[in-house]
Amino acid sequence: MTLICTGIGIGVTTSIAIGEAYCLQCGRIEAHRRAITPAEVAHEIDRFQQAVLAARRDLSAVREQIPKSTPTDICAFIDTHLLMLEDAALVEAPIETIQSQLCNAEWALQLRRNELVELFDAMDDPYLRTRKDDVDHVVGQIQKHLIGQHDSPVTSEDELRGKIILAQDLTPADTILMRNQGVAAFITEFGGPMSHTAILARSLGIPAVIGVHHATQYLRHAELLIMDAEQGIVLAAPDERTLQHYRKRRDAEQAHIVGLRVLIKEPATTLDGTDITLLANIELPEDIEVTNDVGAAGVGLYRTEFLYMNRAQPPNEEEHLASYRRIVEGLSGIPITIRTLDLGADKEADGCCHDMQPASNPALGLRAIRLCLKEPKLFRPQLRAILRASAYGEVRIMIPMLCNLQELRAVKLIIEELKQELREEGHDFNPDIPIGGMIEVPAAALAADSFARHLDFLSIGTNDLIQYTLAVDRVDDEVNYLYDPLHPSILRLIQSVIQAGRKSGTPVSMCGEMAGTPFYIPLLLGMGLRRFSMQPGSMLEVKRIIRVSNIEQLTEQVAHLMQHLDEENADRWVAQLYPVTH
Numbered sequence: 001m002t003l004i005c006t007g008i009g010i011g012v013t014t015s016i017a018i019g020e021a022y023c024l025q026c027g028r029i030e031a032h033r034r035a036i037t038p039a040e041v042a043h044e045i046d047r048f049q050q051a052v053l054a055a056r057r058d059l060s061a062v063r064e065q066i067p068k069s070t071p072t073d074i075c076a077f078i079d080t081h082l083l084m085l086e087d088a089a090l091v092e093a094p095i096e097t098i099q100s101q102l103c104n105a106e107w108a109l110q111l112r113r114n115e116l117v118e119l120f121d122a123m124d125d126p127y128l129r130t131r132k133d134d135v136d137h138v139v140g141q142i143q144k145h146l147i148g149q150h151d152s153p154v155t156s157e158d159e160l161r162g163k164i165i166l167a168q169d170l171t172p173a174d175t176i177l178m179r180n181q182g183v184a185a186f187i188t189e190f191g192g193p194m195s196h197t198a199i200l201a202r203s204l205g206i207p208a209v210i211g212v213h214h215a216t217q218y219l220r221h222a223e224l225l226i227m228d229a230e231q232g233i234v235l236a237a238p239d240e241r242t243l244q245h246y247r248k249r250r251d252a253e254q255a256h257i258v259g260l261r262v263l264i265k266e267p268a269t270t271l272d273g274t275d276i277t278l279l280a281n282i283e284l285p286e287d288i289e290v291t292n293d294v295g296a297a298g299v300g301l302y303r304t305e306f307l308y309m310n311r312a313q314p315p316n317e318e319e320h321l322a323s324y325r326r327i328v329e330g331l332s333g334i335p336i337t338i339r340t341l342d343l344g345a346d347k348e349a350d351g352c353c354h355d356m357q358p359a360s361n362p363a364l365g366l367r368a369i370r371l372c373l374k375e376p377k378l379f380r381p382q383l384r385a386i387l388r389a390s391a392y393g394e395v396r397i398m399i400p401m402l403c404n405l406q407e408l409r410a411v412k413l414i415i416e417e418l419k420q421e422l423r424e425e426g427h428d429f430n431p432d433i434p435i436g437g438m439i440e441v442p443a444a445a446l447a448a449d450s451f452a453r454h455l456d457f458l459s460i461g462t463n464d465l466i467q468y469t470l471a472v473d474r475v476d477d478e479v480n481y482l483y484d485p486l487h488p489s490i491l492r493l494i495q496s497v498i499q500a501g502r503k504s505g506t507p508v509s510m511c512g513e514m515a516g517t518p519f520y521i522p523l524l525l526g527m528g529l530r531r532f533s534m535q536p537g538s539m540l541e542v543k544r545i546i547r548v549s550n551i552e553q554l555t556e557q558v559a560h561l562m563q564h565l566d567e568e569n570a571d572r573w574v575a576q577l578y579p580v581t582h
């Protein structure tokens with residue numbers, strides 16, 4: 001019998017994993033109350049303090065073992081946990097509870113955990129609310145030592161190689177270490193697409209299926225699992241036929257990926273001679289390695305939100321600059337488009353926005369450029385740093401979520417003021433730094449001609465454009481079935497933006513997921529798109545498709561589709577355009 005569990009799939013370069021389940025933290029550590037006598041208090045306190053010390057030692061060992069190449073932002077996750085292990089709020093209260101309630105250390109710690117989680121839950125700030133995960137991670141580490149189950153992945157060397165890790169949740173420290181120990185994949189019960197685990201899995205290139213509810217109850221340690229991260233499914237105890245099917249798919253996927261590497265130095269040129277520009281979307285400084293590796297022509301979208309994560313204060317100008325410089329210099333001369341902060345909605349407003357009121361409808365509220373214009377102390381240091389980074393390489397600024405020209409004028413005014421400030425302070429920067437905007441709100445797409453006249457480039461953000469046009473929350477499982485990139489409204493909007501750019505001679509790129517999804521590439525080529533920005537892991541497959549495409553033919557076919565959107569089944573039509581030759 002094959003058991004199927006589903007969750008949110010995170011596949012970057014590979015999506016199929018087959019391996020034995022390694023059940024880490026299977027079953028939550030349940031603490032039970034045990035009464036102790038006054039004579040046992042000292043011993044119980046000592047047990048608790050020893051467990052805290054051991055948890056600290058474990059985590060410090062992890063900190064030591066982090067490879068040099070790991071982004072500092074990721075190390076910050078671990079530093080936060082180390083600080084918590086020294087925080088009186090967590091490590092002193094249980095001692096008082098042991099004394100006053102005459103109970104065991106596990107129970108005293110559990111009570112403190114519950115109080116802290118309750119405190120965090122009651123907070124308005126969504127960032128601080130998520131900090132309860134950190135409390136759980138740290139408490140879990142101490143509990144493991146209390147019950148003598150300290151089988152941290154730190155200590156097991158080769159035991160994890162090739163295994164599919166099964167856990168309720170993973171700490172950032174576990175995730176990093178397990179990558180270094182060669183795990184095949186992760187399955188977690190908790191976590192959404194923007195959770196720490198999801199972000200780390202993506203940036204470390206490990207396939208994962210997260211948010212698989214009750215996975216640790218249904219799946220067993222050491223049983224054989226198949227994971228398809230593209231589909232977000234996990235199969236347990238597969239029969240021989242299923243296993244063969246997935247082995248074939250995995251082997252074909254791996255052979256295909258290896259085969260694609262011959263394209264790294266080849267141009268992204270269509271059969272009939274049109275050059276296409278392939279750019280990378282990056283989130284972490286570490287992503288520059290794979291961007292260089294696949295031969296990207298530039299970075300079309302650097303999402304800067306990661307810089308703001310997991311910290312109580314927003315980064316200052318020098319921190320921004322250090323990150324941007326590291327990336328610009330690491331990219332060996334290719335241009336980079338730095339997107340200004342896009343916090344809000346699914347990208348939770350972090351600790352830097354303590355005073356923000358919770359929005360009744362975050363996706364339509366104070367997000368991205370709206371938030372930045374309202375909070376100059378967030379926006380100005382970032383813009384100053386981007387301007388200063390332009391002295392080190394070809395840097396462009398991109399503004400997310402533009403909705404009207406007033407916003408754009410306000411941004412340009414600030415940029416001019418900052419240039420003046422920097423001049424007076426004697427800082428170098430590119431005075432002609434290109435300013436582009438994301439077209440991801442339907443209003444901006446419909447007014448793309450105006451934006452095209454006032455911007456140096458446009459970039460279509462299909463992830464949000466689809467969400468806002470179809471009124472479908474992009475992270476809500478319940479309405480995901482409505483999220484349709486081929487809806488006639490979406491196709492018309494994309495086409496009109498491309499045409500608006502062409503009319504005014506303003507380059508148009510696309511940086512939403514559609515641009516890196518092989519299935520849509522022929523359609524977008526036929527619509528006239530010539531600049532695609534995507535996860536670097538998709539780039540060689542996209543290049544392969546481009547190199548077997550004929551623009552002239554595709555233009556004709558897509559023109560026909562666009563005229564007959566009502567009668568044609570767009571899905572079937574687009575499938576016919578998609579070259580399946582491997």
Ligand code: PEP
Pocket residue numbers: 301303342440460461462463464465511512513
């Ligand atoms: C988009 O909306 O398509 C986009 C690229 O931005 P993000 O996914 O970061 O919102």
Ligand code: MG
Pocket residue numbers: 400440461463464
């Ligand atoms: Mg967006």
